[in-house]
Amino acid sequence: MKAIGIILAGGNNSRMQELSNKRAIAAMPVGGSYRSIDFALSNMSNSHIQTVAVLTQYSARSLNEHLSSSKWWDFGRKQGGLFVFNPTVTVDNSWWYRGTADAMYQNISFLKKRHEPYVIITSGDCVYKIDYNKVLEYHIEKKADITVVCKDMAPDVDVSRFGVVRMNEDSRIVEFEEKPMVSQSNTISTGIYIVRRRQLIEMLERSAEEGRWDFVTDILIRYKNMKRIYGYKMKEYWSNIATVESYYQTNMDFLKPEVRRYFFHDEPKIYSKVDDLPPAKYNAGSDVRNSLIASGCIVNSKVENSILFKKVFVGKNCVIKNSIILNDVYIGDNTHIENCIVESRDTLKANTYYCGDNGIKIVSENNERYVL
Structure with a gap:
């Protein structure tokens, strides 16, 4: 595939309470056998993305142990591979990641050394399956600068903790609000983006010059009237586990036969690090x-x-x-x-x-x- 992947897995928030005291949210166990980041990694592998970077930061020991070998997700190739980047003190920089855009900017050399034309950016705290090839085909067909994968949420879901979007008839995003108090739309951003690699480098460098560090606020929202930003709606199962309630409910969803079948049996599969343990x-x-x-x-x-x-x-x-x-x-x-x-x-x-x-x-x- 003509894209590389970036998984943002460095975050932490107080809404997970004690659960995030000793691990990154991307390392949270899900569904009895998985870690949260397994879903993003498996989607990358199943979409034949050969080069993936994981940007870690907060309480990363458990996550780094889980990512110690790339063979579980079939990234161990001569061409490509799985790269794990932690904040590093250098001559030019001694900051921890100050935001999602800054995390990518501090590792911009990774982007500059690649030759693939597109970048797929996703987070490590969501449970879903998606074929990134279909999103990329849509991105190219629309001649978009940025494509945001979106989902219509049920009317009873509180969307105030998500980025809420509104699209026109052509699926171009005309409004994008990050965590609004009150919203007229129930269409949210799933935190999955496709952008041309050279354009991403330019936007990250400009944001850094201006002291702006957040990808959503300082790039997506700021550029929404200047760039062609389109929404791609996914209809399959998707859940974000960044609160105690959503983490609990997501795991409880795996007790439903249709959800179990979707993740455990239906192709493509979700992969994880395997422990040599006896049966229950x-x-x-x-x-x-x-x-x-x-x-x-x-x-x-x-x-x-x-x-x-x-x-x-x-x-x-x-x-x-x-x-x-x-x-x-x-x-x-x-x-x-x-x-x-x-x-x-x-x-x-x-x-x-x-x-x-x-x-x-x-x-x-x-x-x-x-x-x-």
Whole structure:
């Protein structure tokens, strides 16, 4: 494909509360087996984009470990590959990334050394499948300067945390508001963009000269009347996990048969780093209904409408309902968990009760599992 990919995976926000204290949002576990960034990486690979750069920054250790080998997404080629860029102190620069445009500008040498005519920019905190080739064909057909992948959201969805767009009859974007308090449109930007590589370099250099660092505010919105910016509407499943509520709901969506089939079975596949773990084990007394149980789990009790990620141990006489249990959690006997997200590598002592009565409760106990 005649494009390179850039995945913006350095961000963090307070809306994820404790869940983002020790990891980037792009490294959040999703669907029992994946990390959030796997969806963007798999879409790049399935679209035959051979060269992809991931720009990381906040709490990047877990994310860097996940990206330590490119073979899982089939980027290990002589021509191209997977590149991971962290903020670097140089003679000319000692800043962390000050925004999405600045993140790309600090790595502008990567763009200048490539020969592909187009760049696909996406974020690492969304769950979706898309063929970037179709978006690029649309971009070329419209003779667009920038193409923004958009989606019509349901009327009951709060769009105030997204970029909201309005298009004319020809799908050209005439209005673009970033996180509006009140919006007359329910069409949002999914954070996926296509732009010509040389033009992107010019816009990034001009923004840097003017001390402007955000791609949406300082490039898309600022240039909307000067550049031909078009919207490409996607109709398939798409979700952003950048809040606790949306993260919980996205994982719960994987309990729906049609969503499971779409991501687990339908082509093209979503790929992830594989851990060598034994299959899940269900002992006498286990009762599992409408749940996802990942490899390495041991279940001794009742699990209902929940997702257990890898290496979770559930003790005897426990009840787990409508909850997400992240990786490597030990749950002691007689524990009740309902409407919760349990942080990874946690230990829940026996005879404890956790329930999110007024929303989703995040459980992070940090108990010592092994003592001398």
